[in-house]
Amino acid sequence: MSSNEISHENLPHEQGAHGTAVAESPFADPGLPPHKPRIQDIDERAAKRSERTVALLFTISMLATIGFIASFVIFPVDKIVYVWPIGHVSATNLSLGLTLGVALFCIGAGAVHWARTLMSDTEFADDRHAIEATPEVKAKVMADFADGARESAIGRRPLIRNTMLGAMAMVPLSGIVLLRELGPLPEKKLFHTSWSRGKQLINMNTNEPLRPEDVVVGSLTFAKPEGLEEDDENFNNKIAKDALMIVRIAPQDIKDRRELEWSHQGIVAFSKICTHVGCPISLYEQQTHHVLCPCHQSTFDLSDGARVIFGPAGHPLPQLRIGVNDEGYLEALGDFAEPVGPAFWERG
Numbered sequence: 001m002s003s004n005e006i007s008h009e010n011l012p013h014e015q016g017a018h019g020t021a022v023a024e025s026p027f028a029d030p031g032l033p034p035h036k037p038r039i040q041d042i043d044e045r046a047a048k049r050s051e052r053t054v055a056l057l058f059t060i061s062m063l064a065t066i067g068f069i070a071s072f073v074i075f076p077v078d079k080i081v082y083v084w085p086i087g088h089v090s091a092t093n094l095s096l097g098l099t100l101g102v103a104l105f106c107i108g109a110g111a112v113h114w115a116r117t118l119m120s121d122t123e124f125a126d127d128r129h130a131i132e133a134t135p136e137v138k139a140k141v142m143a144d145f146a147d148g149a150r151e152s153a154i155g156r157r158p159l160i161r162n163t164m165l166g167a168m169a170m171v172p173l174s175g176i177v178l179l180r181e182l183g184p185l186p187e188k189k190l191f192h193t194s195w196s197r198g199k200q201l202i203n204m205n206t207n208e209p210l211r212p213e214d215v216v217v218g219s220l221t222f223a224k225p226e227g228l229e230e231d232d233e234n235f236n237n238k239i240a241k242d243a244l245m246i247v248r249i250a251p252q253d254i255k256d257r258r259e260l261e262w263s264h265q266g267i268v269a270f271s272k273i274c275t276h277v278g279c280p281i282s283l284y285e286q287q288t289h290h291v292l293c294p295c296h297q298s299t300f301d302l303s304d305g306a307r308v309i310f311g312p313a314g315h316p317l318p319q320l321r322i323g324v325n326d327e328g329y330l331e332a333l334g335d336f337a338e339p340v341g342p343a344f345w346e347r348g
């Protein structure tokens with residue numbers, strides 16, 4: 001008699017009860033289906049074959065790991081090889097990836113084959129039982145705990161108890177120190193841009209200061225603050241916050257009162273940085289005054305305070321208050337009133 005047969009006899013929900021239970025009540029526990037022995041359960045030669053297959057897979061995994069280590073030694077970092085159909089690739093990356101992949105795959109495949117062919121596949125049914133401990137067990141645990149506390153003399157030695165509590169309370173502080181590795185604090189950087197009162201608006205295409213007459217109805221102009229040059233070390237970081245989008249709208253078409261007050265003769269300046277995840281906005285629909293972010297199609301109405309009318313952006317585009325200086329050039333009348341770009345902390 002095989003071990004499978006022995007375990008079946010011991011089961012209360014065995015297939016013997018299957019037919020009877022269904023006949024008596026359609027809702028009765030049908031029990032487990034009959035167990036079907038696998039070829040490896042009845043044929044020792046098949047079992048040996050499976051064993052050899054599993055061993056082979058584990059051996060290949062070991063060889064692949066050795067190959068992984070050897071790849072480090074054999075291939076120079078800059079060695080490039082041609083592999084069809086991928087093309088030119090780094091020999092080190094290719095060999096490391098292949099050998100590690102084979103090593104991990106063979107361990108997984110070996111384990112799966114072992115479990116499916118050689119480990120017992122007999123299913124057992126076990127009744128649920130209460131998880132809660134009995135009152136006697138609970139009482140014993142509490143008594144053991146009290147005994148332990150008494151034997152440790154923690155109550156009689158407050159010095160040890162207090163210093164231990166202090167030590168345990170302080171250990172997590174080391175985790176706080178590690179936060180420093182996340183980099184410097186952003187401080188107020190996210191709240192401010194390079195714009196300030198009196199800075200002229202510079203056309204990003206011509207690099208010339210903008211006059212009101214340069215901005216015609218229907219055009220879309222991009223601007224940067226005076227003093228910011230492309231060869232500046234921090235140009236990319238700065239323009240990612242400073243970039244402006246300038247359009248001219250007939251003043252009677254501007255629906256938002258603050259927008260009108262912050263404009264100059266219908267010329268309005270808004271941040272070019274989308275408030276969803278920060279893509280630069282570049283598509284302007286002159287009839288409707290809608291601008292569209294190409295990344296996820298957020299659409300803003302520039303005639304209505306750059307309100308979001310479609311898409312995932314959560315906030316309107318911030319507006320820059322502008323005017324004209326004594327020389328007739330457009331200038332900023334301050335910084336943005338709110339952070340530009342993607343929303344954070346619901347905009348402080």
Ligand code: FES
Pocket residue numbers: 274275276277278279293294295296297298311312313
């Ligand atoms: S970044 Fe503009 S819609 Fe997503």
